[in-house]
Amino acid sequence: MNDARWMAADTPEQFRTERTRGILYIEDNREIGQWVKEELEQRGYAVQWLTSGEGAEREVLEKDVVILDIMLPGLDGFTIGQRLKRAAPSVPILLLSARSAVDDKLAGLKFADDYVTKPFHIDELAARVEVLLRRNGSGIPKRLKLGQHIVVNMTENTVLNESTGEEIILTGKQHQILMYFLSRPNQILPKEHIFEAIWGEPYMEGDKTLMVHIRHLRKKLERNPDAPEIVETVRGIGYRVRL
Amino acid sequence: MKRFGSFFRRYLLFHFLVLISLPLLAIFLFAGVSPSEEPAGTLYEYRSMVVLIGLIFSVLICISWIFFYRLRQRLIRLQEAMAVPADGDRLPRPMSVRSARVDEIGQLEASFNRMVLQLEDSRRRELEEESLRRRLIANLSHDLRTPLTVIRGHASRLSKEPLSVEGRDSLGAIDHTITRVGELMDDLLAYTLLTSGKYPYHPVPTDIVRLARASIASWYPAFEQAGFHIEADLPLRTTFSWEVDPQWMTRVLDNLFQNILRHAGTGQYVGIAVNAELERLTIADRGPGMDEPSADRGAGIGLAITAHMLKEMKLQADWVSDENGTSVTICQAKN
Numbered sequence: 124m125n126d127a128r129w130m131a132a133d134t135p136e137q138f139r140t141e142r143t144r145g146i147l148y149i150e151d152n153r154e155i156g157q158w159v160k161e162e163l164e165q166r167g168y169a170v171q172w173l174t175s176g177e178g179a180e181r182e183v184l185e186k187d188v189v190i191l192d193i194m195l196p197g198l199d200g201f202t203i204g205q206r207l208k209r210a211a212p213s214v215p216i217l218l219l220s221a222r223s224a225v226d227d228k229l230a231g232l233k234f235a236d237d238y239v240t241k242p243f244h245i246d247e248l249a250a251r252v253e254v255l256l257r258r259n260g261s262g263i264p265k266r267l268k269l270g271q272h273i274v275v276n277m278t279e280n281t282v283l284n285e286s287t288g289e290e291i292i293l294t295g296k297q298h299q300i301l302m303y304f305l306s307r308p309n310q311i312l313p314k315e316h317i318f319e320a321i322w323g324e325p326y327m328e329g330d331k332t333l334m335v336h337i338r339h340l341r342k343k344l345e346r347n348p349d350a351p352e353i354v355e356t357v358r359g360i361g362y363r364v365r366l
Numbered sequence: 367m368k369r370f371g372s373f374f375r376r377y378l379l380f381h382f383l384v385l386i387s388l389p390l391l392a393i394f395l396f397a398g399v400s401p402s403e404e405p406a407g408t409l410y411e412y413r414s415m416v417v418l419i420g421l422i423f424s425v426l427i428c429i430s431w432i433f434f435y436r437l438r439q440r441l442i443r444l445q446e447a448m449a450v451p452a453d454g455d456r457l458p459r460p461m462s463v464r465s466a467r468v469d470e471i472g473q474l475e476a477s478f479n480r481m482v483l484q485l486e487d488s489r490r491r492e493l494e495e496e497s498l499r500r501r502l503i504a505n506l507s508h509d510l511r512t513p514l515t516v517i518r519g520h521a522s523r524l525s526k527e528p529l530s531v532e533g534r535d536s537l538g539a540i541d542h543t544i545t546r547v548g549e550l551m552d553d554l555l556a557y558t559l560l561t562s563g564k565y566p567y568h569p570v571p572t573d574i575v576r577l578a579r580a581s582i583a584s585w586y587p588a589f590e591q592a593g594f595h596i597e598a599d600l601p602l603r604t605t606f607s608w609e610v611d612p613q614w615m616t617r618v619l620d621n622l623f624q625n626i627l628r629h630a631g632t633g634q635y636v637g638i639a640v641n642a643e644l645e646r647l648t649i650a651d652r653g654p655g656m657d658e659p660s661a662d663r664g665a666g667i668g669l670a671i672t673a674h675m676l677k678e679m680k681l682q683a684d685w686v687s688d689e690n691g692t693s694v695t696i697c698q699a700k701n
Contacts, residue, residue, distance in 0.1 A: 221515075241512060243515065313579045357583070
């Protein structure tokens, strides 16, 4: 199903990294294969397109992400995907298929990282590839700008206030929260999800720990913590950091 | 061919034989063939008559008892064989019929066996047809999706060419229609699986406030981009659980939000509210109402899926819709 939620997910300009990301794309339909290859290449990826799984185990070692069709001549996508995962466990796999039954999705997601059904929208596919790369660490740029004055250096793990030139020192939890936001930019994150990801324990309704940490984080990052520009509150739902 | 031997006729024959043979035997014994030295009309004759009558009754009772005992045994066997298994899925098993007993009950047993075999055959054909239907829909869905993707690819290429405003509008309409057909095929497949009980269902205690918050969070950017005013009235300190499948519940909310985005865009409003005390979840819009025609309105398969899923999860949806908007309140079913 083409999900309206993915249509809004544009890739932020500053998320484009210096290095060209490699995609291994396995699709037997020539028209679809040619179209997707062209579109992804126009978006700055280096795409290697194969019409079957032959030789894929060798190629996957040099790629950042795999896009795999399920209905292929010879070995099907499920078998090829499992072999690719064994060959390169760290490379995320996105299954691209005309099979939309829940059973197929469940079988695919046992080894794959995402599942997109045809007829997909190319923007949705590109957005999902971007999310996989980001989750895998290969899509995050070295330098991110938040609001008008904060610069985060992802390799050195530093946060700088550009307007004053001072480095901002964050506590361990504040840093973890900021990194969690930056790994999911523009998404609205419910407070339960943030809490459980950072503290690793179930969220109890009414717990204000996260709120307190966000308040302290805002004091350090925002020009005016009462009218935050970086860590946005979405009333009744959660928080969002826009890039 | 087996000869029919009536069970009841045999019983009547035994009775007849007893009633004829025993008095004849008595006459033979007492009235000539074995002459008695006792004078006629004596106490001995009366006693002999009483013994004879007693003997006839005893033999008749004995024959009747044997008859009814055997009848009962066979009827009980038949009744046990006919009992439908408790799980309702299995059919009764055919029972063994002794070839020597081709009587009324034997015929009933044979008819019962024929009926069971016919039912088994019918069930087998039904399962085959169901499997064929599901395979057909799954294959159809697959076979249509690939060409739809190809069309989308060509439309995408065309959109990069210099086109008139009408041309661009047409391309937009093609893209929109492809999305819609894809969704309809998804819904059709899901509905087929749901109604045939093949859609995975794993109910667990589910925090509804948390689920509602995650759901609206994932739809927020889409509503925001479409210019909707979004209102989330979700309790911060209280919550409640329902014994539902979180995937199903998420799909229900997705269907409702998708519908608002698609049909209630003119209202530019979406609201979600959870009342933890009354254990109710409400989703509202300010669109033109459900009776108003919409360009994208289909056969309502998405709503049929929602209704089916809610019913399976023992929940109910109360709809209120007029020209000022629609709201749906989900709560636990009353009965």
